[in-house]
Amino acid sequence: TLGKTQVPEKPKTIDYQKVYNQIADILEDNDWDDGSHGPVFVRLAWHAAGTYDKESKTGGSNGATMRFSPESDHGANAGLNYARDKLESIKQQNPEITYSDLWSLAGVAAIQEMGGPTIPWIPGRKDADAATACTPDGRLPDASKGPAHIRDIFYRMGFDDREIVALVGAHALGRCHPDRSGFQGPWTTSPTMFTNGFFTELLGKKWVDKKWKGPKQYVDKETGELMMLPADMALIQDKNFRPWVEKYAKDEELFFNDFAAAFHKLLELGVPRTGEEKVYRFKRTGEA
Numbered sequence: 651t652l653g654k655t656q657v658p659e660k661p662k663t664i665d666y667q668k669v670y671n672q673i674a675d676i677l678e679d680n681d682w683d684d685g686s687h688g689p690v691f692v693r694l695a696w697h698a699a700g701t702y703d704k705e706s707k708t709g710g711s712n713g714a715t716m717r718f719s720p721e722s723d724h725g726a727n728a729g730l731n732y733a734r735d736k737l738e739s740i741k742q743q744n745p746e747i748t749y750s751d752l753w754s755l756a757g758v759a760a761i762q763e764m765g766g767p768t769i770p771w772i773p774g775r776k777d778a779d780a781a782t783a784c785t786p787d788g789r790l791p792d793a794s795k796g797p798a799h800i801r802d803i804f805y806r807m808g809f810d811d812r813e814i815v816a817l818v819g820a821h822a823l824g825r826c827h828p829d830r831s832g833f834q835g836p837w838t839t840s841p842t843m844f845t846n847g848f849f850t851e852l853l854g855k856k857w858v859d860k861k862w863k864g865p866k867q868y869v870d871k872e873t874g875e876l877m878m879l880p881a882d883m884a885l886i887q888d889k890n891f892r893p894w895v896e897k898y899a900k901d902e903e904l905f906f907n908d909f910a911a912a913f914h915k916l917l918e919l920g921v922p923r924t925g926e927e928k929v930y931r932f933k934r935t936g937e938a
């Protein structure tokens with residue numbers, strides 16, 4: 651016979667909007683780059699997810715395996731320790747959130763707070779507990795390469811040409827650091843604002859080889875202040891990428907919509923879902 655009714659332990663519910671707000675609160679920092687941790691948070695979310703391989707179903711944003719060596723030491727991840735360390739304070743305040751949810755949520759919060767589109771977000775990622783789930787090096791794009799390499803990398807994740815171009819529009823944000831990637835400079839004059847500026851600069855400026863001892867990159871002829879990677883230039887050199895660059899340069903709303911869908915898809919790579927999950931859309935701080 652049944653004994654006393656068993657009261658199931660109530661699952662801990664996390665107030666994700668509160669976590670979003672806490673992340674928003676630590677973005678600004680006048681001692682950091684252009685004044686915001688936003689760009690490096692976006693890059694962390696992207697590199698955690700962009701290891702996905704749709705054939706073997708390995709990698710992706712589930713697991714947060716970049717906490718472990720060797721993935722933390724992969725060349726492409728140089729400098730992302732700053733983002734991981736900075737987010738540690740949010741993890742301390744919310745011990746029940748997984749690192750994999752936290753990093754993806756930080757990417758969403760950063761984009762929205764810097765003026766970008768609302769990115770639908772779903773929690774439920776689980777952290778792997780050992781380095782054995784680390785992906786092999788070489789799954790993230792190489793900035794010195796062209797269209798064929800970019801397609802190899804992003805088709806492996808399950809993206810098409812339109813989604814690829816939309817995603818690289820994130821280079822409106824942030825900058826290259828000689829001590830991390832070896833490259834130098836920002837792509838736009840407003841690196842802490844999410845805009846379609848990457849596309850308007852790519853088409854609107856004359857790009858010339860930077861004269862220096864560092865790796866091959868481009869600078870704008872006029873001021874020499876802005877930069878493009880060889881992999882960025884690939885988007886206007888390739889006849890199937892270029893039309894999307896032109897569309898996004900003309901139509902910021904189209905870019906925002908496509909980016910939001912593609913970035914959401916990126917953050918879902920490798921995460922098991924039933925389709926029943928609640929989808930969150932966060933309010934920006936300062937929004938009623």
Ligand code: DDH
Binds near residue numbers: 817
């Ligand atoms: Fe990127 N990126 N990225 N990138 N990326 C760098 C910085 C940032 C490539 C190379 C570099 C995406 C695609 C590509 C951001 C977001 C995204 C840097 C400089 C290099 C190099 C790192 C450093 O020195 O600190 C290449 C190659 C590609 C490609 O071929 C597709 C995508 C898809 C995204 C995204 O978010 C969806 C952001 C943000 C930064 C700025 C980071 C910072 O600290 O500032």
